[in-house]
Amino acid sequence: MTKEVKIGNLKIGGNNPVRIKGMLKTSTGDIKALIKEAIVLEKEGVEAIRLAVKDKKDIKIIPILKKHLSVPIVADVHFQPLIALLAIEEGIDCLRLNPLNIDKAKDVRQIVRAAKNYGISIRVGINSGGFKRDFSTNKSLAKEMVKKCENYLKLLEGENFFDIMVSFKGSDVISTIEANKIFSEKFDYPLHLGITAAGPFFDGVIKSSIGLGNLLYQGIGDVIRVSLTSPSFWEIRAAKQILQSLNLRKFGPEIISCPTCSRCSVDLIKIVDKFSKKLKKNNFKKQINIAIMGCVVNGPGEAYQADIGVAFGNKRAAIFKKNKILGWTNEDNVIIDLLKFIDKDQDTKG
Template identity: 40%
Template structure:
């Protein structure tokens, strides 16, 4: 059996007899079933009763099939309730989380191209995850699947639900900025030792406010005109030419990560 989990769409699976056939097969192969409600393919009677784009209709659709599976003595269940409307999806999951203890797979469906889809998914899934709702997730994009995975990992990192890599924070620039900060961030990011643990690194556009505004960073650099200042937790500890300070930042960050790994290994 090469299937880890299968999806049952309440809107098009058909009647009870079809569901029972799927349940029998899933039970035989020890395969979980995801009740995957899609706001665009709800049962006709629910669309008539609740109207289009209704979180209540999505929840009722899911609960109908929860009851069907439970009546067949099948409880290896996961539930998803996806709409292309962020607010509808969020409300549906919030209602469902109050009704069942089954795992919830969260996502916004049909979000479109990455530019729009990332924003819609972050808005909806971020709200749910901060509520403590969601056991697995998918960021649906009109793009290669690997980009969906990368986006999902970055969302978890942004919410600090996954702390496994360097987090770079940088300012939006202002009139005091005397450096091409976009290029500076790219250079620092490329030089840092990724994949060795969590560290918060700040790359700021000026030395006037940079260290203070990024005082919660483990380490950071603030640029002047051809120069840079390094700081730890807002406290300055080195100053010099920008190129030298970038190199020193990388060495210091590498040492901090090594020290953390050593402490965790004790």
């Protein structure tokens, strides 16, 4: 088990649930929009937010953001030790340091002493993109990432500082999995998982699900950040779905729907899409399984096993709750009828 470390009041590692981190994408030049984005992420369920702090102007944003948010903030600082020191003094909850660009022992020690004085944690974050050379294999990249980190950790530990989290992010799944595996066999610092520069929405969700899912299923990983070239709220939704799929956290209903095939006589894709948007709009949080199935082959079975479900047969559909048929519906009314039954169910369960 990893040791427990805090980002503000948020406990990471140990017996705590795997946490979700997000990152702001708005320019720091537009504070109003930045705050708006942060509030959206908070509503989506982010548990810590990272802010890229590039220069002295950005330092001033830290207290403003903290005033508007209840989740802790992590400063992402590169190249400039002075900016790291100023971010600490301005009240940041955690600092992300990159051993590939803040690497002078004197600077690192000074930052660590300040972090210790202010009682904040540090994430040592190594990304594959920080190496300015090619590696023969993904595994040799993984080994190099861990080696670089181990040397850096000695500097932090030399100052008797142990409030440390670590991350190894490759832009490929294999180096990320390997580096985290190697590190977790030797150290008990909490691991922040992510695939860096994972690509556009579709590619990134798949790479993140495979990489993070593989590690989490092996019990490795204490906090996750999904990186997508997409609006930031999608990263939080994807992270929640990864954790929910592995039964590590529960955030809301799980839809079990069939892929459809030529047996299906209704537009199930449209029905499921509309239904899931409705659940989201109604902010439905109950942790139940809802099956929406296209025909009688697998439909009744899945609908029986779900908390509530519909199975179509021709144009009609039976609504099931566990192993009881509650009623009948059709293509036009299925969404409204399902929502009615779910609402009723929620009422009876309080």
